[in-house]
Amino acid sequence: MEFDLKKLLRTNILNLVPYSSARDEYKGEASVFLDANENSYGSPLSRNYNRYPDPMQQAVKAKLSLIKGVPVPNIFLGNGSDEAIDILFRAFCRPGIDNVILLPPTYGMYEVSANINDVQTKKILLTPEYQIDMEGVAEAIDEHTKIIFVCSPNNPTANSINRSDIETLIANFSGLVVVDEAYINYSRQKTFIQELTEYGNLVVLQTLSKAWGLAGIRMGMAFASEEIIEVFNKVKPPYNINEASQQLALEALSNVDQVNDWIREIILQREQVISKLIELPFVLNIVPSDANFILVKMVDPLGVYKYLVDNGIITRDRSKVQLCEGCIRITIGTPEENVLLINTLRAYLKS
Template identity: 50%
Template sequence: MNIQDLIRPIVKALKPYSSARDEYQGNSDAMVFLDANENPFENGVNRYPDPQQRTVKSLLSKIKSIPQKNILLGNGSDEVLDLIYRAFCEPNQDNIITLPPTYGMYSVLANINAITIKSVQLNNSFQPKVDEILEISDANSKLLFLCSPNNPTGNSFEAKSIERLIKEFKGVVVIDEAYIDFSKEESWVRRLKEFPNLIVTQTLSKAYGMAGIRLGICYASEEIISVLNRIKPPYNVNELTQQKAITQLEQNELTQQQVAAILSERDVLVKQLDAIDFVSKIYPSDANFILVKVDDATKRYNQLIEKGIVVRNRTTQPGCENCLRFTVGTKDENEKLIKVMKTL
C-alpha cells in the first residue's frame, strides 16, 4: 500500500508553517532569544513550548520501545483524530467506517469535516463483523476505526480479526487504545513496522491519571507522522501540559501500581455487582470500567444520581439496551456504590 495515494492532494501540496522554535533547535543555555516576539520577563511560561515535545516523546519512546520519529502528540486524543481526518479525508467525497457501539467522537469529527459515515454494528459478542466491514468499504473509504478495548463495551477485539482488517482494508486503520494499559492484550504499537496503513492512538487520560492536561498520543509510521506534523498547529501542546506529562512519565512505576490497584478493584466490583438482584448481565472488561445490563437503566441511573453517584447510562447505544457503565473507582467509592445499589 502506498500511503501517499491516500493523502489529500491539498495536504501533499501544503507548505507547513515554520515557527520560531522549529527554526532554531540548538542548545538554549545562555542564548538570548529575540526571535519569537515573546515577553522577555521570566515567569516559567513566558516562552513558547517545544513544538515537537521532544522530552515527552523521549520518555514515551523508552516506555513503549518505539522511536520518537513514530510519535506525534496532540491536545487530547480528539485533536489527534481530527488531524487524521484532515490528512486523509476529502470533505464531501470520502467516507469512514465505525463499529457501534463505540466512541462517539469518531462520528462527531466526521460530521465536522463533512465526511460520510458508514457503520457496521458489532455482533452479539461485541466483535467486528469483518466480512461486512470489507464488503461495505469502497475506493473512498479512507479510515476504519477500531476501538480496542472498546468503549463502552470494555472488551478487546480478537487479534485475528484486527489483523485481517489491517491487511485487507484499502485505507488507514486507526486502533484506539485509550484503555490498553488495563488489558492483557498486547498493544498493536509493537507491530507498526508490519503495517504501513496502521495508526495506534493512546492517551495519558486513563491509566496515567492525567485527564486534566489533555495529552493524546499517536503512533504510526514515520511517513504518516510526517504528514500529521505538516498540518498540526505549531504549538499544539502547551508548556504546562508537557511539564506535567514529564513528571508523570518519570514515575511510571507509580502508574503501574495504580493500574494494578484498579484491576484488583475491578475484579471485586464485578463480584459485588453480580450479587445485585436487578443486574442481569456483566460484560467482560479489559478496561477500567464495567458495562452492566440492568432491569431499567434510566430508572437506576436516576436513582443513583439522587444518592450522589454518577455513572453513565448507555441504553441508547446500539446493542446496549438497559446498560449502565461503571468506572472503577477507589475502594471507598466502589463500596459506596454497592452499598447504595443494595438499597435500590
C-alpha cells in the same frame, strides 16, 4: 494489499508547506531569544511560561520512547487523542467525497469529528458478542473508504476486539486502520504498537488520560510510520502542546511504578465490584472487561441511573445506545467509592 500513502492523502495536504515557527529556524543552543515577540520579562507566576514550548515535544517523546519501545519519529502528541482523530479526517478524507467505517457501539468522537469535517460514516454494528462483523466491513468498503476505526478495548462495551480480526483488516485494506487503545493498560491483550514496523497503514492511538491519571492536561498519543507522523506534524498547530502540560507529563512519566501499582489495584477492584454486582437481582449481565470500567445490563437502567445521581454517584447511561440497551457504564473507583456504589445499589433494591 499495497498501501500508498501519497494516493491516500488529500492533494492539498500532500502539497502543504507547514508553518515554520520561530523555534524551527535555528539549530543549537541560545541564551537570548528575540525572535518570537514573547515577553522577555517573564510571567506573573511562580514559574515562567513566557517562552513558547517545544513545538515537537522532544523531551516528552524521548521518555515515551523508552516506556513504549517506539522510536521518537514514530510518535505524535496531540491535545488529547481527539486532536489526532481530527487530523486524520482533515489529512486523509475529502469532505463530501470520502467515507470512513465505524463499528458501533464505539467511542462517539469518531462520528462527531467526521460530521465536523463533512465526511460520510458507514456504520457496521458489532456482533451481539461485541466483535467485528468482518463480512459487513468487507461489503462496506468502496473506493472512497479511507479509514477504519477500531476501539480495543472498546468503549462503551469494555471488551477487547479479536486480535486476528484486526490484523485481517490491516493486511487487506489499502486505507488506514486506526486502533484506539485508550484502555490498553488494563487489557490482557498486547498493544498493536509492536506491529508498526510490519504494517505501513496502521495508526495506534493511546492516551495519558486513563491509566496515567492525566485527563486534566489533555495529552493523547498517536504511533505510526514516520511518513504518517510527518503528515500529523505538518497539519497540527505549531505549538499544540503547551509548556505546562509538557512539564507535567515529564514529571508523571518518571513515576511508572506508581502507575503500574494503580493498574493492578484497579483490575483487582474491578473483579471485586463485578462479584458484588452479580449478586444483585436486577443485574442481568456484565460484559467481560479489559478496561477500567464495566458495562452492566439491568432491569431498570434509567431508574438505577437516576437513583445513583440522587445519591451523588454519577455513572453513564448507555441504555439508548444500539446493542447496549438496558445498560449503564460504570467506572471503577477507589475502594471507598466502590463500597459506596454497592451499598447505594443495595439500598435501591430496598427502595
